[in-house]
Amino acid sequence: MTAPVTVPSRVPPLVLIHGPEAVLIDRALAETLAEVRIAQPEAEVIRLSAQGYEAGQLTMAASPSLFGEAKTVVVADADEGGEAFQNDLLAVIPDTEDELRIIVIHKGGNRGKKIVDTLKHHKARVIDAPAIKTDRDKQDFTVNEFRRAGRKATPGAVRALIEAVGNDIAELAAACRQLVDDTTGTIDEQVVLTYHGGKVEATGFRVADAAIAGDAGEALRLLRHALGTGLDPVPIVAVLAGQLRQLVRVGSAGSGRSGDLARDLGMAPWQVDRARRALNGWDGPALGRCIQAVAAADFEVKGGGRDPVYAVERAILTIAGERAGRR
Structure with missing residues (x-):
């Protein structure tokens, strides 16, 4: 039988996927394994997890195979491993050679930081998977x-x-x-x-846009549509609060280029532009009263009141009323 043709792999012996964002972790792992398979189609892939790890598992997985086939060991949740796991991994890292690759997934934080530092010291390829929050x-x-x-x-x-x-x-x-x-x-x-289109119209963002513009009728129509499609009152109130806070932050930031303010405020440039347009007709005291109304609604929709829907409606009417009174 003809031996499989292999080509030099560009994937180094050590790879660290570092960060909490699951989508980026999965993508980085899939792309790295695909790159390995191009060079070594017959490489065995062994998957381990630091959760529930038993001493010796990693040492056995990383040991040379009987016939010298290439191996790729994927180690998940390195940030959650105990002492036995950490000791085994730190012992294996310096001995990694061309026929063995170790891909370590660490979701961040201080736990297991020694693993991260050791991998970087040994020139591991580092692929960041930062949180996507703002x-x-x-x-x-x-x-x-x-x-x-x-x-x-x-x-x-x-x-x-x-x-x-x-x-x-x-x-x-x-x-x-x-x-x-x-x-x-x-x-x-x-x-x-x-x-x-249906989802866009049903979101709390459209409800908030209408309320902040002073259009109570449209805001209530969109609210009923959103609730009718299954959207819970809690995230709608959260969006109202978030949009009002953006107005306050942008209004307090003063003049400047949208891109510069967006970077400083952790917003997108179009959000800064939208907030600047929406600020026409608003002042600080009115925004303060609206934020208080939304805080009260937040308390009620999370169990503090009898009628969550009425609580959201009252907050919307307060916001629209404050804006409408200043046109």
């Missing part, structure tokens, strides 16, 4: 998803997609992939609305 993070992630696929998306499309999908980064990545696969050309807001 609106700016989500915008950058979405833009990069389209860029990776060789596509362009307008700022309006990015905003609409984030509003439609919400905080689930895996769902956001899947939505980007769907638009890439099912459409051609530049992805604009209309394209997003074609695929996610």
Whole structure:
């Protein structure tokens, strides 16, 4: 039998995937393993987890095979391992050679930091998987998803997609992939609305936009639509609070380029521009009263009141009323 043809691998013996974002971790692992398979199609992949680890497992997995086949050992949750796990991994790291690769996944934090430091000391390839939390993070992630696929998306499309999908980064990545696969050309807001129009209209963002603009009727209509599609009052109140806080932060930041303020405030440039437009007709005391009203609604929708829907409606009417009185 002819031996399988192998080519030199660009993947070094040690790889560290570092950070808490699951989507980025999974992607980095998949791409690294694919790169290994190109060079060594017959390489055995062994998966271990630091959770529930038993002493000696890693040593056995990393030991040379009887026939000298290549091995790739994937070690998950290195930040959660105990003393036995850490000792075994630290002992194996210096002995890694061409026929053995160790991919370590560490979600961050101080626990297991010695592992991270040792891997870096031994010239491991480090792939970051930072948390995607802020609106700016989500915008950058979405833009990069389209860029990776060789596509362009307008700022309006990015905003609409984030509003439609919400905080689930895996769902956001899947939505980007769907638009890439099912459409051609530049992805604009209309394209997003074609695929996610119902979700966009049902989000708390549209409710908040209408309330902050002083349009109580539209805000209440959108609220009922959102509730009718299954959206819980709690995230709607959270969006109201978040949008009001953005107005306060942008209003307090003074003048300057949108990009510079966005970077300083952890926002996306389009959010700064939107907040600046929305601030017309608002002042500090009015925003303060609205924030107090939303805080009261937050208490009620989380169990402190009898009627969560009424609590949200009252907060919306307060916001719209404060804005309408200053037109």
